[in-house]
Amino acid sequence: MMLTIAWTIISLLSITVAQTPKIERLNVEHMTIGEGPHWDVASQSLFFVDIRGPKIFKYSPQTNSAISISLGTDPVGFIVPVKNQPDYFVVGEKLKIVVVHWDTKSNELLSKKVLVTLPEPQTNRINDGKVDAKGRLWLGTMTDGKEFEIGAGSLYSYTRKEGLVKRLDHVSISNGIATSENNAMFYYIDSLKYQVDASKFDIETGNLENVKSIFDFVKEDIPGLPDGMTIDTDGNLWIASFGGNEVIQINPANGEVLQSVKFPRVCQTTSVVFGGPNLDELYVTTAEIKITAEEKEMFPESGSVYRVTGLNTKGLHAANFDLLV
16 A cells, blocks of 8 residues: 555655656857747748848758848848748848748848738738638737837738738737637737737638637736737747846636746746647747846846746647748
């Protein structure tokens, strides 16, 4: 009997150890606002941006190394590979959606073509973007610069055939975007609302219906602003807390906080995506925008990128932008 109890305790301890997440800081140069992580299954690489760098990045886990290149002087909000076209990427640059040919072997920018310019004032910029299962690009805007204006941004979708479609207006800081695995729900974050919204989603038309709040950072006493977001195969959302140095996992059906991953050496977690060969590694970008010298001393790894393993869940295959739809 005593031997059985002993083995039970040992087994429980082993499970506990196995479930403890491991956080690893990656070999990536310091960024001002690391954002928009996208895992590319074909190349087994992580792509992301430094908005104020302004630079686009590719991180290769096989060598634990990253390359980066600047497209110019305008801020960049996101980077997503183009479907079936290696080394071609759709990028949000200031108020333009551009396609760039970036030779990632030689690290040379070979071409840049503007697809569309958003009809917004130059005081705005693109902030974040994702692609849905149809290959349709979703992107949002916010104020660019010191004079911040609440409600000045919008949420758009774009394909070459549909063109640019405004989906939501009066947005303050357009951020996290995620869709459910069955494409029936669309999740969205306007950071200054301090909440996650959900809509019924028509994947064929891109229409959003019955927008409602499903999680409130203030009511749930979560520090910071909700920022970037992704979804796992169980339908749970993973949300970066800007100013809260953590990533939380929530059940969108009931608003329950399932777990929190802390990053004690940074103060601004910005976005998240699942990657790795099995899509069970969580990549996390961070920033160090407008932090004081004291904060920099307290959070010396701000502006880093992390990989978290041991979360016992997997993400969905991130869609690439389809130039043919």
